[in-house]
Amino acid sequence: MRIVTLSYYYKFSDKLGMDKYLISGSLVLLLVQVFVLMTDLNLLPAEWGLNKKSQHNTEVIMGTIQSKHNNVRKKMNSSVYWEAGQEKDTLHAYDSILTLNNSSAQIILKNEVKLNLHENTLIVLEPSEEKKNANLVLMQFNKGRLRATTGAQKLKFSNKSWTIEAAHGSELSLRSVDDEKVEVELTKGEVVLANKDTQEVQSLEGNQRIELKKDEMKAITVDKNLSWSTNMEKVIYTHSPMTPVELQWKGPARSLLQINPDNHQVAESLSSAQTSTLKLLAPGNYIFRLEGDNTTSESFELSVLQAPTITYLAPLPRDRSLLPQSVVFSWTPLENIKNYYLELDSQREFRSPDVFNAKNYSQLLHNFKTEGQYFWRIKAVDQQGYTIPPLYHYELYVVDDALMAPQLINPTLRAPASKPKEEKSKKNETQKDNQGASHQINWIQKWVSWMIPSAEAEEMQISVKKKQKAEAEPKPIKKIVLSWSQVPTADHYIIEIADEPLFMNPLVNTKLKTNHFEWRGFGSKKYYWRVAAGKDDKKGLFSDVSEFDVTLLKPVKEEDALKESKAGKTASPVQLVTEAPIAPKPAPPPPATKPNLPPAPVEKPKKARVRRPAKTFASVGVHAQWISEENNEDDFKTTFEGLTPIAIGIERQWDWNETSDLKLNFFLDRREWEVEDSTIHPFQENLEEIYLELSLDYIRIGNPNSWGAFLTKEVVHERRAAQELESIDFITGGAQWNYHLKWGDTYRWQTRARLGLASAGFIARTDNWLWFEAIRHPHWGVNMGPSIDIMYIGGSDLSQTAFNLGFEVQFFW
Structure with missing residues (x-):
């Protein structure tokens, strides 16, 4: 079954008051999408689908994916979805193959044609439709960089302007510089170049570099006197963000040209006698060339790959093994590995390790001859013969005579009967902290009394006092x-x-004299523990690893644990104990005083309150929006831009009490998005979405500030890779603050700040309006003006910044 990597989710709720026609239309579109998906996954007959069967013969087998590194995608001709490519996958005619960031693939076609695809490369395989050219393989080369060896079969590449046909036994490299320029480097054999527009045809032989533009071709002969050293690795695996690489060559080079993975070129001047240089390189694919006096060398292609981590499973770090027992070394297997090697050394620097070949198995049995301290690690060699270095090593003790392993008892959670000494020593500091907290709470009480009516403020003050009392209690x-x-x-x-x-990194590694340990620095999660005995320098075997979950431990009082111990009962293995705190001495009661009773109030007749009339605001507007998105996990950046054809807002403000109003706001916005740079994301179609907003504000009469809460529903587009985009319903709730400033009689500035939380992250946003009162009437009026909004959406694997410019017209009555 294929893995669907491009998905959109649209959820509509009756509670949000959506139009019934919109809901019906969305359901129809959803059914059509499900129908097309089921057809594509062969769950329905192909003739039922919306996509007609391709006129091409897609059953022709073109080759296989021999090996891959990281993320490789493929897509069938009749499919609209990309699936993950795996090693040994069969490739058919008109299949598309795509490599993503820091990824590569080796493809074997029929008659020993080999293709090495570097990162961000896209090709389409096409067989020859002519019988006379049955041994010719056609290929659409859309972007990226590849190296090809034709073997016994011809190979023909095609892009927008040119076709490049390589003869039998040719070796060549292709690199797309931009949409209009392709660079071809012919190492061996012959190629025929044909321009699709001018019908110009030219044949070239080996050791040449050709630059192809839309209607222009430039050939440069490679100088054999400038050559690279054959001792340099073409693939380097690394665990570091920057890796030192030494480049070596022969011949009089004047400069060194470095082409980075993003096609940015950097030139370095060289001395006449210089034959080597050191480079610090981040993971990626690089091209290096030597430049002389009107000469150039062959390109040296170097791939610096992020090495996968080999996790060691056994023996555990600092473990002990008895002579003459065999030790089983095991680790997690990796893809595309030819051999694993176990390295053993008595020094942690591994200056002269003993190396043992485990072939392609992920475990090895070894017998030690002598006791002592050893260090071990695992390195691997991939199918192409390149070494994957180890990231870390483990320590192992081999002993001839060891103490037996202790038997673990389940832990218990206890509370000590007496107060710890460190708590007593911090008594004065705690009193000072309580005084500071008291001043802070008094300030909060003043703020609450100013913000909220008196009845609600009293309730809030009572709640704050209860919280202060609870925090003061030990x-x-x-x-x-x-x-x-x-x-x-x-x-x-x-x-x-x-x-x-x-x-690997224990939280506790302690030497004790007793057979129990008291631990206070723990959290509410699962832990693992083990114990080994010792006598002087003699080591003992570790016990079996035991685990306990703190949330499942039942607390035991210290007094009960002591009683069980005196009675000779066996204590529970892991005890969670609660320590009884020392309660503070109660403060002496204040002296009794006679209350000063105020005089009896004189009741006055209450006047009927005149309620303020309600106000209604309706607004329409147009907005232009930009979103810049960065994936935290994969560092994938993209930018969307869009236009809001029309935005509609309705507000209702009414009298709440003598000093305050309430305002309810509803806002609807239909957005359309497109990718700002379509050349980077050739699979992206325009997006549409509905944005809904509901908010409630508390307004004090005569105060420019107001506070409230809001609830929004929008679609957040998160790009995972070049062909992978996920659109998720983002429902956010939070608090907001408004500020109004009036300039003269006709201008008014409004600022609104929001901070909200959602299930997938948080939103911080600020909206600003400059209103001009165009029409004023005793009972109605018209405002208009520009707006500018800035919003940030953050999460564990999401980071987006949105910028919005608009113009709105507001009617009020």
Whole structure:
């Protein structure tokens, strides 16, 4: 089944008051999309689908994906979806193959034609339709960089302006510089170049570099006296963000040209006697050329790849093994690996390690001859013979005579009966903190009394006082008690606690004299622990790894644990104990005083309050919008731009009490998006979406500031890769603040700031309007003016910045 990588989600709710025709239309479109998808996945007959069967014969087998690195995609001719390409996948006629960032693929076609695709390369395989050219393979070369070896079959590349036909036994490289320029480097054999517009045909032989533009061709002969050293690796795996690479050559070079993965060129001047240089390179595919006096060398293509991590499973770090028992070394397997190698050394620098070949298995059995401290690591060699270096190493102790492993007892969660000393020493600091908190709460009470009517303010003050009292009360302190069986003759124990089962970076690695450990620095999650005994320099075997979940431990009081211990009962292995805090001494009661009773108030007749008339605002507008999006995980950047054909807003403000009003706002916006640079994303179609907004503001009469809450529903477009775009419903709720400033009689400035949370992240936004009162009437009027909005959407794997310019007309009555 194919993996669907391009998906759009549109959800409409009756509660939002959507028009019934819009809902019906969206359901019809959804059914059509499901119908097309089921046809594409062969769940329905192909003749039922909207896409007619291709007139081309797509059953012809063209070749296979021999190997790949990272993300490779392929698409069948009759399909609209891209699926993940895997090693040994069969490729058919008119299949499209795409490599993404920091990715590559090696393709083997019939008659030993080899293609090496570098990152961000797109090709389409086409067989020859003519019987006389049955041994000719056609290929659409759309973008990127590749290297081809024709073998016993001809190979013909085609782009917008040129066709490039390579003869039998040719080797050549293609690189797209931009939409109009392609660079061809012929290392061996012969090529025939034909211009589609001018019908110009030219034949060239080996050791030439050809630059092809729309209606222009330039050939440069390669000088064999400028040559690269044969000792340099063409593929380097690295775990570092920057990798030092030494380049070596022969011949009198004047300059070194470096072409980066983004096609940016950098030239470096060289001395006449210089034959090497050192470069710091980030992961990517590079091209280097030597330039002399009117001469040039062959291109040296170098791929710096992010190395995959080999995770070691056994033995665990700092583990102990007994002689003469065999040790099983195991690790996680990787794709496209020819051999694994185990390196053993008594020094952590691995100056002269012993190397053992595990072939392509992910485990190896080894017998040690002598005891001692060892360090081990795993390196790998891929199918092309390039080395994947290890990222880290483990420590292992091989002993002839070891103490037995302790038996672990389940942990318990306890609270100590007495107050810890560090808490007593911090008593004065805690009192100072409480005083500071008291001043802060008093300031909050003043702010609340100014913001909210008196009745609500009193309730808020009571709630704040309760919170202050709860925070002032001492909280019980919990600790986890881990215990294990005693080992005869042992004089110390080593305990390790980690939050992952491999103990790569343990949270606790402590030497103890007793057979129990009290731990306070824990969180509400699962932990793993193990213990080993020791006597002087003699080491003991580690116990089996045990685990416990803090959220599942039942707390035990310290007093109950002590009673069970005195009674001779076996304690629970892991105990969560609650420590009884020392309550503060109660403050003495204030002296009794006689209350000063105020005189009886004189009741006055209440006047009937005149309610303020309600106001209604209706606005229409047009907006131009831009969104810049960056994927945090893959560093994939893209920019959308769009236009709002029409935006509609309705507001209603009414009397709430003598000093305040409430305002309810509803806003609807239909947006249309397109990719700002369509050459980078050739698969992108225009997008449409509906934006809905509902907000409620609390307005104090005569105060330029107002506060409220809002709820919005919009579609967020998150690009995963060049061909992968995900559109997700983003429902956000939060708080907002408004500020109004009036300039003279006709101008008014309005600012609104919002901060909201959603299930996938958060939104920070500011909106600004400059209103001009065009028409004023005792009962109605018209405002108009420009607006500017800035919004940021953030999340764990999402980062977008939106910019909005618009013009609105507002009617009020």
